[in-house]
Amino acid sequence: MTDESTSARALIAAYKSCARPSAAAEAQLWATLAAAERAEKQRDRRPTPSLAPWLALAACLLLLAAWQLDLAGMFASGHVLKDMRDQAAYDAAEPVPQEARTREEAAGGVRWRETVRPESGPAAVPTGRQRPAGAARGAQRTSKVVADEPGLATDSDAVADGDRVLAEMALLQEAQAALRSGQPAAALRVLERHAQDFAAGSMTEERQALRVLALCAAGEVARGADEAAVFLGAHPRSTYAARVASACLDGHVSKDTSEAR
């Protein structure tokens, strides 16, 4: 080997020339890089799928599920009643319109509020939302029952549909409480009141079921069995069917009537 070929400069030059990927490897490397570059460009050109529709759909599903769970939970625990009371309390807290005047009375520890038309107005003329004079007693009683709950006040001149359901539920709850506390007679009286005020109410099925339970609990097994048969005939697929069917079988009535709700 010559001195020139082993000089530091020559060694470095030779190393730079040879110490690198082969031509084939270089071509392969570049092909890989070019493919990656092409793939990225194609990815850039492709419209990015927007997440917004999916997020909206997910939000809708969540709301729907929450709403259904909430409804089921509220019905199971009686929160519907509470919520409706809260709404009623909220409504009561709202300012009363100028054209109406509010009269608050305290009678027998019951606080209730009744809004009446001004005296100069056609108070005696029933409107679509007002009850006829003959129904005044029932309406007043309904308001009183609703007002039995602390802090609750109801405008009885225009009982909204929600308020009627609220009143129905309040009565049924009262009956249920009486039944649970071993006072089936009191429960029957409350149910009678319910039947009187809400003959075509939205909770007749619940009322009839509770009545069967109350009759059986009161020892009126024959009547209870008869009404149970009527109930089962009318509502063969009722949620309460099993409970009603077994209510008078052995004369034993569980105090836990939550199933009937």
Added chain:
Amino acid sequence: MSKTLDTPLTSAEFAADVDCGAPSLREVFARHLGTVWRIARAFGVPADEADDVAQEVFLVVHRKLHTFQPSRSLPAWLFGITRNVVLMRRRAHTRRERRLSAVEPPPAPREPEASFELRQAAAFMQEFLDGLDEDKRLVFLLADVEGMTASEIAEALEIPLGTVFSRLRAARLKLEQFSQRLRARPVRRPHDR
């Protein structure tokens, strides 16, 4: 000094050369593939794996090229990427690399057009580099092989400028001694057998 494809450029030169602020991947690849490959080798990567390292490095370059700041040294930037790739591979393949280094394969066959003397000189250089410790090897490679400036090397290796000079001086001295030993060594050519 004529600039070959492997001639490293400072960022300013590179920008002027390609007539734009950001170099393209193809240009970086064409100019610096050899540099990256040799840096990988200087970190102890076997020759048959250096291609893979180079590929990984340029894939990173492909993804990160838009983040490259023209005020920085491109070779120093590439050095940093190469070092990271090598370190990652070392972590992932420590056992395998140990096994490979124990049975170091012969150098990959080079292009047939390279003369025997050239290939032999390159092999001597590789032998010399392998004999250096990594600190000196890297400084020597970046300075005397890749042509980086001392400040670029200091930036790339994150060492003081004085350390760059001292390591380079020591490496050059060793190369001179190695070269003298080569001249004294009897050389066997293939047709001498």
